[in-house]
Amino acid sequence: MALDRSLIAGLPTFQGLGDRDLDAILSLARASHVARDAEIFAQDAAAEQFHLLLSGHVRVVRTTPAGDQVIARYINEGEFFGIAVAMGRSTYPASAVAAADCVVLTWPNRAWAEIQARFPAVGAGAYRTIGERLQETQERVVEMSTQQVEQRIASAVLRLVRQSGRKTGEGIEIDFPITRQDIAEMTGTTLHTVSRVLSAWEEQGIVGGGRQKVVVTDPHALLLIAENRRP
Amino acid sequence: MALDRSLIAGLPTFQGLGDRDLDAILSLARASHVARDAEIFAQDAAAEQFHLLLSGHVRVVRTTPAGDQVIARYINEGEFFGIAVAMGRSTYPASAVAAADCVVLTWPNRAWAEIQARFPAVGAGAYRTIGERLQETQERVVEMSTQQVEQRIASAVLRLVRQSGRKTGEGIEIDFPITRQDIAEMTGTTLHTVSRVLSAWEEQGIVGGGRQKVVVTDPHALLLIAENRRP
DNA sequence: GCCTCTGTTTGAGCCAGCGCAAACGCTTGC
DNA sequence: GCAAGCGTTTGCGCTGGCTCAAACAGAGGC
Numbered sequence: 001m002a003l004d005r006s007l008i009a010g011l012p013t014f015q016g017l018g019d020r021d022l023d024a025i026l027s028l029a030r031a032s033h034v035a036r037d038a039e040i041f042a043q044d045a046a047a048e049q050f051h052l053l054l055s056g057h058v059r060v061v062r063t064t065p066a067g068d069q070v071i072a073r074y075i076n077e078g079e080f081f082g083i084a085v086a087m088g089r090s091t092y093p094a095s096a097v098a099a100a101d102c103v104v105l106t107w108p109n110r111a112w113a114e115i116q117a118r119f120p121a122v123g124a125g126a127y128r129t130i131g132e133r134l135q136e137t138q139e140r141v142v143e144m145s146t147q148q149v150e151q152r153i154a155s156a157v158l159r160l161v162r163q164s165g166r167k168t169g170e171g172i173e174i175d176f177p178i179t180r181q182d183i184a185e186m187t188g189t190t191l192h193t194v195s196r197v198l199s200a201w202e203e204q205g206i207v208g209g210g211r212q213k214v215v216v217t218d219p220h221a222l223l224l225i226a227e228n229r230r231p
Numbered sequence: 232m233a234l235d236r237s238l239i240a241g242l243p244t245f246q247g248l249g250d251r252d253l254d255a256i257l258s259l260a261r262a263s264h265v266a267r268d269a270e271i272f273a274q275d276a277a278a279e280q281f282h283l284l285l286s287g288h289v290r291v292v293r294t295t296p297a298g299d300q301v302i303a304r305y306i307n308e309g310e311f312f313g314i315a316v317a318m319g320r321s322t323y324p325a326s327a328v329a330a331a332d333c334v335v336l337t338w339p340n341r342a343w344a345e346i347q348a349r350f351p352a353v354g355a356g357a358y359r360t361i362g363e364r365l366q367e368t369q370e371r372v373v374e375m376s377t378q379q380v381e382q383r384i385a386s387a388v389l390r391l392v393r394q395s396g397r398k399t400g401e402g403i404e405i406d407f408p409i410t411r412q413d414i415a416e417m418t419g420t421t422l423h424t425v426s427r428v429l430s431a432w433e434e435q436g437i438v439g440g441g442r443q444k445v446v447v448t449d450p451h452a453l454l455l456i457a458e459n460r461r462p
Numbered sequence: 463g464c465c466t467c468t469g470t471t472t473g474a475g476c477c478a479g480c481g482c483a484a485a486c487g488c489t490t491g492c
Numbered sequence: 493g494c495a496a497g498c499g500t501t502t503g504c505g506c507t508g509g510c511t512c513a514a515a516c517a518g519a520g521g522c
Contacts, residue, residue, distance in 0.1 A: 087362020131318020
């Protein structure tokens with residue numbers, strides 16, 4: 001059953017490609033639905049496929065031998081993920097879990113060489129993505145080295161807002177269910193501390209929230225906190 | 232003045248290339264000597280060149296607006312660095328400083344497209360390098376999120392030993408001058424804490440040292456500390 | 463050989479944030 | 493409508509590692 005090229009035609013990744021090209025790329029792929037909380041691939045498993053997220057949100061998680069979990073990042077619509085093949089890796093360095101119901105395109109690894117050869121712009125885009133993730137991860141190391149917990153939480157929430165924010169009546173809402181525990185795993189702290197910080201912010205009218213929900217009502221105030229310039 | 236192909240013939244990066252290929256790659260490059268502590272490129276400067284370290288060691292440092300420094304990584308002989316061009320970036324995300332006297336090959340950015348087109352294996356190797364750095368950086372995030380300072384210092388020293396260790400009579404020595412402050416900037420702590428930890432290890436016969444010098448005499452003990460399984 | 467500079471060591475006090483504990487309340491399933 | 497479960501909130505006490513401070517010791521310059 002063929003996939004319609006409209007699935008990917010609008011994505012920046014495939015900008016400039018003709019209908020025939022899009023069809024060629026899609027002909028190698030398989031689309032699937034992934035229910036929330038289902039695992040797309042597992043850490044340390046053999047990496048035989050790579051993916052692109054069409055809709056929904058995916059959480060990329062590393063688990064330590066001791067059982068601690070750290071959220072490496074969230075994948076947004078239109079992004080490649082699990083591209084171990086592009087980095088010359090044979091296993092996935094982390095697990096990928098659907099943070100919300102998702103639609104995912106999946107290619108076998110052998111398709112990578114072909115796509116890269118025939119559509120260099122797509123390959124270059126993927127490498128740019130990897131480069132951006134490296135920058136972002138290094139940014140996180142810097143934050144964890146130099147900032148206090150409250151600033152780190154502010155930075156993490158701002159990142160989420162920028163990458164996955166959705167405007168609503170009360171402010172900008174994170175577009176998928178996210179727990180205090182998740183935020184703790186993004187910032188290297190505990191859910192207790194995250195809860196305390198968010199509660200304090202709520203009293204100051206900076207954020208709203210609720211169960212598995214975060215709404216930022218005053219992004220500017222958050223920015224000031226992240227930069228440690230609170231008035 | 233032409234560069235001799237023996238400069239790079241032995242490097243894994245250029246494995247499998249013929250003499251003519253090596254000459255072609257070198258014909259685009261410029262070799263230079265960099266004295267210890269000299270800056271090779273500056274954070275946020277326009278990225279117009281990329282580099283390969285022939286000998287010596289390079290420290291890659293990020294500086295925050297507040298003036299805190301964080302060491303992103305050390306570059307070893309034979310590695311590319313400053314390859315912003317490969318990640319589609321127009322500025323350098325960090326500064327590069329010679330940690331010891333260095334010999335560096337430098338190409339203008341436009342050489343990248345040519346090298347990548349004519350020698351795909353070299354391009355793939357560079358992308359593998361970026362992928363490895365992403366993994367390593369994420370590993371660091373995990374460490375900073377889940378481990379105590381002593382474990383992180385142990386992990387950092389072990390990484391240095393693996394990447395830049397040199398066997399001597401008393402043990403494995405880090406191959407370039409490195410201060411307690413440097414180790415603090417790698418692990419997100421203070422030079423005081425690093426000094427205390429190293430002094431304690433010295434008493435236990437795990438490491439030796441001195442001014443700008445670290446010698447590991449019992450790597451296995453360090454490994455146990457890093458994994459929090461100290462007897 | 464002396465002086466200065468830079469890196470290292472060590473002490474003392476303090477506090478941000480963690481661990482532990484318990485209660486609370488929204489959601490979901492029956 | 494009720495029960496169970498999961499996510500969240502809040503309190504309390506403790507401590508790892510930071511800050512501040514000062515002394516110390518090689519290395520290099522003159």
